[in-house]
Amino acid sequence: MNVTQLSAFVTNKPGHLQKVLKVLADENINIITLTIAETLDFGILRMIVNDPDKGYQVLKEHNITSSITDVLALEIDDTPGSLYNALDVFANLNLNIEYMYAFTEKREGKAVMIFRFEDIEAAKKALNDKGYNIVRKIDIIGENK
Amino acid sequence: MFNREIESMPVNKMKELQLERLKWSIRHAYDNVPFYKKKFEAAGFHPDQFKSLDDMKRVPFLTKQDMRDNYPYGLFAVPLSKVVRVHASSGTTGNATVVGYTKNDVNVFAEVVARSLVSYGVSENDVVQIAYGYGLFTGGLGLHYGSEKLGALTVPMSGGNTPRQLMLMQDFGTTVFCSTPSYALNIADFIEKNMPDFKIESTKLRIGVFGAEPWTEEMRKEIEQRLKIDAYDIYGLSEVIGPGVSAECKEKNGLHVFEDHFYVEIIDPDTGEVLPEGEKGEIVYTSLTKEAFPGIRYRSRDITRLYHDGCSCGRTLVKMDKVTGRSDDMLIIRGVNVFPSQIESVLMGFEGTEPHYQIVVDRKGSMDDIEVMVEVNEKIFSDEIKVMNNLSKNIADRFRSSLGITAKITLVEPQTIPRSEGKAVRVVDKRKGESE
Secondary structure: OOEEEEEEEEEOOOOHHHHHHHHHHHOOOOEEEEEEEEOOOEEEEEEEEOOHHHHHHHHHHOOOOEEEEEEEEEEEEOOOOHHHHHHHHHHHOOOOEEEEEEOOOOEOOEEEEEEEEOOHHHHHHHHHHOOOEEEOOHHHOOOOO | OOOHHHHOOOHHHHHHHHHHHHHHHHHHHHHHOHHHHHHHHHOOOOHHHOOOHHHHHHOOOEOHHHHHHOOOOOOOOOOHHHEEEEEEOOOOOOOOOEEEEEHHHHHHHHHHHHHHHHHHOOOOOOEEEEOOOOOOOHHHHHHHHHHHHHOOEEEOOOOOOHHHHHHHHHHOOOOEEEEOHHHHHHHHHHHHHHOOOOOHHHOOOOEEEEEOOOOOHHHHHHHHHHHOOEEEEEEEEOOOOEEEEEEEOOOOOOEEEOOOOEEEEEEOOOOOOEOOOOOOEEEEEEEOOOOOOOOOOEEEEEEEOEEOOOOOOOOOOOEEOOOOOEOOOOEEEOOEEEOHHHHHHHHHOOOOOOOOEEEEEEEEOOEEEEEEEEEOOOOOOOOOHHHHHHHHHHHHHHHHHHHOOOEEEEEEOOOOOOEEOOEEOOEEEHHHOEEO
16 A cells, blocks of 8 residues: 555646645645645645545545645655665666655654655565565554554 | 539539529528628619629628627528528637528538548548547538538547547548548657557558648648548638538649539739639638528638639539638737647647647737647646646647747646636737737
8 A cells, every 4th residue: 555645736826826725624634744846837736635535536626637646655764864875775776756755744763755756666665675664554654653 | 523413514504503593692691681681782782783793793792700790690591490500610719600501501511521522532432530520610510421421431530539539540440531630740640659559551541631720732741641641621611611612632733612502702802803713812702502691702811713724533613722821810920820720739639638728929029929828637637747847848849840830838727718608718819919
């Protein structure tokens, strides 16, 4: 099981991002973390939410172009060099990271990074081989203490 | 020939037939459409004065604006109970123009399309795939009825969905493909980019029927070479009937006008004066048999010339040159003539980009600037910037290669392009300070 990311197409103008956030808020969808990739004309809002399927449905109902994608959620130590070492695993296998971002919350000295890969299974296998902890279900973060 | 008697009728006999039918048509319009009665009277013309073809010059012109002013049914000459179908013009400018057909008009429409198909060498043994849009646009249904009238196996595929077009082409053994010429090029591009194993030679495709937008000899050569077919022009306009007003023959040199149904004149667009045969000017149409929507001296804005050249195909029908432009829809961008239909065809080649787009033409300093706004739906959306940017880039590349214009592609949210009466506003020309 992979962590799923909810993405939405947003025009790069005042008020547009808010429109998306309002739809999610009204439906009680909680955003756990998010990142925006922006261009001159538009941005792509990428979110980890508590209920991605419902989030996708409500955005769709409001004519907001969105999609659901599998992403890799990787737990690493919150120490200097940890991310560097993790990326080594991908570089050695020539696996290109499409994009990545970090979780805002930390627990017990651990950080969580989100990665987008063309071939997520290859990346997971590589990490498993090296003994990394892949987060399988995002809503357990912070609860599984 | 589908109708040998008519298509090879001696020129003089044809003129007699036209005169007889013109008298009826002018009278029909005068008696049944108050607009024509008023217009004729204002010009000091009465149908009784119409005695010879030479009297045509006394009949006032009908313009596109007249049609718009009479939206939707103001120019119909029969009660709506006798009208079995309407089409609306694909023109991107102003109010749509609505045209009506009686049962007999639908038959005539099918007949002229069937004649066109036969003149390209299509027969009842062919499988005709129609990739024109079905709907208010005359292309889809027009070709459909003509192909059925001829007795060919007709595949009503409609426009877009290129992978499916190609699948049907292979599975159904399509021999004749009908679309806009730029869509044909898009198909060739699609095969090249996405289906390297697809061999066009392995299909039974042999003839292409292309129309609804102006196209050049260079485009014909490219289409013929890449799709391994013979490409023919079908010409028409919804205000007159739809495709099938005139058609090329095997000579691929000029289009024969089906002048037993459409009377044609060439005028000087500035003075309105009728020009002698062979001279270039604006072509003007008068319907000879149309019941629901007679068009008397309709100014098409299409520039061409008329001539008789004793065509080797045996048709004695007058020929017109391939029309290279219609002046009212045309945009001139940095000196390049561009038709909205061509822009639409380019976009149709990209899955999901149809039908919501808008073209904004503006002037930045002394340079014209064209921006094409495309609504992003789920089909073309990706969470990766790279994929979205590639889409914009590919669309821009296609504009450059097929239309010769550099356009900025802007991806926008769904529902952001303003709609009027349910149809998207396609062209905004800010250079004129108003939406077109």
